[in-house]
Amino acid sequence: MNRGLVLGILVAAGAASAVSAAYKQAQQPVPKIVEVEKLKDNLYMLKNGGGNTGVFVGTTGVVVVDTKNPGWGQPILDKIKEITDKPVTTIINTHTHGDHVSGNVEFPATVDIIVQENTKTNMENLVAPPGSPPPQQVFKQNPGKGMPKRTFKGKMTIGEGPDQIDLYYFGRGHTNGDAWIVWPALRFAHAGDIFSGKNLPLLDTNNGGTGVEIGTTLQNAHDGIKNVDSVITGHSTVMTWADLAEYAQFNKDFLADVQAALKAGKTPEEIAASWKISDKYKGYNIQDARLKLNVTAVVDELKK
Numbered sequence: 354m355n356r357g358l359v360l361g362i363l364v365a366a367g368a369a370s371a372v373s374a375a376y377k378q379a380q381q382p383v384p385k386i387v388e389v390e391k392l393k394d395n396l397y398m399l400k401n402g403g404g405n406t407g408v409f410v411g412t413t414g415v416v417v418v419d420t421k422n423p424g425w426g427q428p429i430l431d432k433i434k435e436i437t438d439k440p441v442t443t444i445i446n447t448h449t450h451g452d453h454v455s456g457n458v459e460f461p462a463t464v465d466i467i468v469q470e471n472t473k474t475n476m477e478n479l480v481a482p483p484g485s486p487p488p489q490q491v492f493k494q495n496p497g498k499g500m501p502k503r504t505f506k507g508k509m510t511i512g513e514g515p516d517q518i519d520l521y522y523f524g525r526g527h528t529n530g531d532a533w534i535v536w537p538a539l540r541f542a543h544a545g546d547i548f549s550g551k552n553l554p555l556l557d558t559n560n561g562g563t564g565v566e567i568g569t570t571l572q573n574a575h576d577g578i579k580n581v582d583s584v585i586t587g588h589s590t591v592m593t594w595a596d597l598a599e600y601a602q603f604n605k606d607f608l609a610d611v612q613a614a615l616k617a618g619k620t621p622e623e624i625a626a627s628w629k630i631s632d633k634y635k636g637y638n639i640q641d642a643r644l645k646l647n648v649t650a651v652v653d654e655l656k657k
């Protein structure tokens with residue numbers, strides 16, 4: 354055998370074993386590692402596996418905000434056991450998306466589940482946002498499990514004193530059922546994906562989301578909720594209340610920019626190609642695909 358042929362066989366064998374290793378890896382379930390960030394003595398943020406989960410340890414039980422992707426309910430429960438002996442009594446879902454509600458079905462059936470009333474309707478038939486793959490129908494696959502037991506329209510308060518939690522709805526944005534969860538004693542809130550991080554928001558027009566109203570809704574939440582310092586975002590780090598004000602303005606500016614460009618006769622393609630984020634917004638992540646989707650969403654809404 355000449356050296357070239359030997360080398361070729363070795364390379365081929367190496368490639369085959371790499372492929373088989375990758376295949377084996379794909380066959381094995383990827384471990385679901387929940388990362389914990391302690392925010393207050395009795396408030397934690399659980400990361401990975403979908404949206405950020407809030408865990409509040411109250412006097413008599415635990416309140417969980419959002420339950421991540423399918424299969425992440427048990428890892429959340431396991432992690433809570435490391436934090437406290439108290440039982441989970443309540444789940445609050447910020448909105449309908451599969452990476453925030455799917456773990457619900459893995460919690461005990463006794464757990465109370467609360468959402469904004471439009472989110473309950475959305476959860477009855479899970480629909481993907483524009484440009485996303487169809488979600489796993491976890492509630493149809495697990496009949497009688499994980500669906501909301503209670504809803505609210507504009508505001509609801511559960512618990513009292515140090516356990517008080519206020520739930521608010523300030524209007525449409527990411528979806529038409531984005532709940533804001535506030536712990537007054539801790540001066541903390543959870544915003545879900547209407548404030549997922551410093552980025553262009555996902556406007557889920559298939560679930561009532563809106564690029565025309567999201568800036569105003571964010572502003573109304575910022576102005577309407579008092580005495581909060583910090584906010585758990587849907588998918589990013591904890592932000593300040595001032596960051597929320599800035600994010601509201603960012604969304605209002607985006608709408609104004611698209612409106613002005615439309616008035617100047619630009620097509621949606623031209624608007625997306627020419628739009629630039631203002632220098633005053635530092636550390637924002639602007640994705641090209643999201644920019645195109647959001648320009649289209651806003652233009653379609655304005656034409657209605």
Ligand SMILES: [Zn+2]
Nearest residue numbers: 448450527546
């Ligand atoms: Zn979402």
